[in-house]
Amino acid sequence: MTSKDWRKSVVYQIYPKSFNDTTGSGQGDIRGIIEKLDYFKFLGVDYLWLTPVYKSPMNDNGYDISDYYEINPDFGTKEDLKELLDQAQDKGIKIMMDIVINHTSTSHNWFVESKKSRDNEYRDYYIWKDGTYDAPPTNWESKFGGNAWTYDDDTNQYYLRLFDVTQADLNWENEEVRRKIYDMINYWIDFGVDGFRFDVINLISKGEFKDADGPGKEFYTDGPKVHEYIKELNLETFGGKDIMTVGEMSSTTIEHCLKYTRPERNELNSVFTFHHLKVDYPGGEKWALADFDFLQLKRILMEWQEAMDQGGGWNAIFWCNHDQPRVVSRFGSDATEEDRVLSSKMLAIALHGLKGTPYIYQGEEIGMTNPGFTRIDQYCDVESLNAYTSMREKGMSIDLVMRILASKSRDNSRTPMQWNDSKHAGFTEGYPWIEVADNYGTINVEKALEDKNSILYTYRDLIRLRHEKDVLTYGDVRPHLMGDDDLFVYERLYEGERITVIANFRNKAVEYPPDVERGGEVLISNYDKTAEVLRPFEALMIYGQDS
Ligand code: TEU
Secondary structure (H helix, E strand, O other): OOHHHHHHOOEEEEOHHHOOOOOOOOOOOHHHHHHOHHHHHHHOOOEEEEOOOEEOOOOOOOOOOOEEEEEOOOOOOHHHHHHHHHHHHHOOOEEEEEEOOOEEEOOOHHHHHHOOOOOOOOHHHEOEEOOEOOEOOOOOEOOOOOEOEEEEOOOOEEEEOOOOOOEEEEOOOOHHHHHHHHHHHHHHHHHOOOEEEEOOHHHOOOOOOOOOOOOOHHHOOOOOOHHHHHHHHHHHOOOOOOOEEEEEOOOOOHHHHHHHHOHHHOOOOEEEOOHHHOOOOHHHOOOOOOOOOHHHHHHHHHHHHHHHHHHOOOEEEOOOOOOOOOHHHHOOOOOOHHHHHHHHHHHHHHHHOOOOEEEEEOOHHHOOOOOOOOOHHHOOOHHHHHHHHHHHHOOOOHHHHHHHHHHHOHHHHOOOOOOOOOHHHHOOOOOOOOOOOOOOOOOOHHHHHHOOOOHHHHHHHHHHHHHHOHHHHHOEEEEEOOOOOOEEEEEEEEOOEEEEEEEEOOOOOEOOOOOOOOOOEEEEEOOOOOOOOEOOOOEEEEEEEOO
């Protein structure tokens, strides 16, 4: 594939720790990914994105990097990574690395030095500010709960950490920091990687350090110099090279995302945004139970589709990642086996017709579900454990807190990949670092491969269609029936071709919408034949001419 065609790619996200263990350690490793390359070849994906595999104390599962140039021995060696790149390349698959440059681990040598004294040469690599023992520099909240500043006894100052206490924010104002980051990225480009996912890249430019009315996001989200920094990053590293980039954008706006992705601005190829994944946060609160708001979901997805399309930007499109619960348990239904299969396929069809780069999160292609943990000792994620403590401190009952975690925790998508029905789902011969969901006897890759009607084959067909039909890549987006409570309907239009996507999000029969053109060939569906009405969770993609 030439660099010109990157827009036709489909990406598969791997969470290496939970993917495939070849050593019996209970944690997945790079050789485990190599072992499964034929599986990706079968699926037909173009890129694999690996969440961080660098040296790390793993307090946030690798998003706390202590050495950007080393591989965490739990995952293997640099030679393993090289072998993965080579073998993947032989099969026509490219590798994207995760780059975490908003912060480092506090075990990173830069921070260890920085913390030694106020006049240490690395002091200014991080954001140190004065405060008093009980009054931090500002009242900003950490994304993982509590105040965003941590007091250091030795030097009597606070350092900023928007995430965990062990994830200190880098000072991007410091040119030397930026230079070292660019050198590191160039090292990985020379190493042979084909793309990058930039972690929370829109948080790197901090503005004023003032108290906020809310959590303080406005002081560092899409901050004053963010575009300047990203342009510099582009120019100094991947710009002009055959490297695909996606920026993870926290609480961003369409206006900024157009700037991040318009090709002529030389920033990034594409963006992950999350507004559509907050439609089950009542009053903006993640740690609460609520049905998802279907009309809001459609509104947000279509607003981004249209604005990015018309403005010449580019979205990454996705239902799930390692920070989100499983989509079938969230926007579909896992109540019965039939519901799970139908609604997983429906969600896949609804998403893969959209404009942008589709991302598939490991296990989504076989319809993996939330594991339904019921005890706090089953959870590992730092955010979930903090949320547990804070909810309990507020006086919420254990029962309610456990139900909220079972629906919202990031660990929902971090349970081991379900390969077959043998012990621990074939993920490890040791003892898994986090429990395997107990439905692995029914939901696993081996079973899915044997059944041509499985969810896996729907994903495979959707990936093939993305490669075959230019209209899916380049077509304009035309939403329909935005006020309909049950159906998600849109068209894609390109050079006289039309694809219509109709998805029934409800577990009940619904009339076909009379005004939607549905003549043409059914490219893909989750039912054998069409009927007079749309059956429960029915979804189809229809291909025709645009008159
Ligand atoms: O996530 C950034 C982020 O803000 C989230 O999606 C976050 O997990 C969520 O808001 C919590 O509710 C990225 C990574 O994807 C995540 O795994 C890391 O923990 C985080 O950055 C810090 O590096």
